């Protein structure tokens with residue numbers, strides 16, 4: 001089934017903190033596009049991600065609207081927005097096997113779960129890893145499982161928060177190619193927050209500088 005690809009629309013967004021404007025943005029992110037956001041500490045990168053994902057602290061006031069295609073998101077709670085997140089820590093569940101972690105990503109109604117999990121592992125060079133305990137995987141292998149758990153959850157848009165910063169240099173380039181390749185192939189609008197210019201270059205899209 002081909003998913004219905006849609007753009008993410010950030011419309012007239014202004015976020016204020018104690019009466020001061022912290023962030024303002026008006027931007028569309030097309031299917032398969034990666035928009036990179038860079039900026040110094042305190043410039044509002046985490047705040048932007050929290051606004052988009054739906055867990056902005058009540059300390060902030062947000063104005064504007066957020067849409068995925070023509071569906072309004074900013075009035076929906078986080079779990080109904082269809083936005084997937086990938087952080088610097090893979091955050092695999094330690095009490096579940098690799099397959100259990102991937103099955104967790106799959107929607108309840110998904111068919112052929114076992115097959116989908118095996119296929120996802122094959123796609124990232126981890127065929128046969130189903131029964132492994134995540135703690136026995138290398139950092140790069142854990143990052144691959146986290147990526148596939150995200151994709152299996154069928155997000156409609158993706159937020160990446162410094163996703164490569166914990167990986168060593170050699171692995172970092174490999175993971176950039178894998179992550180951006182998979183997200184582009186899936187046609188997902190993606191927003192990347194990073195301090196690393198090499199991440200931004202690998203993402204291949206526009207760059208917004210905050211602060």
Ligand SMILES: Nc1ncnc2c1ncn2[C@@H]1O[C@H](COP(=O)(O)OP(=O)(O)OP(=O)(O)O)[C@@H](O)[C@H]1O
Pocket residue numbers: 017022039040041042043044045046047048057059
């Ligand atoms: N819950 C909160 N209540 C009040 N102020 C906050 C809260 N969270 C963040 N801030 C403030 O909002 C501003 C933006 O913070 P934010 O965490 O978004 O920056 P950042 O760009 O992600 O920084 P870093 O790169 O250090 O993670 C900062 O001035 C910070 O002190």
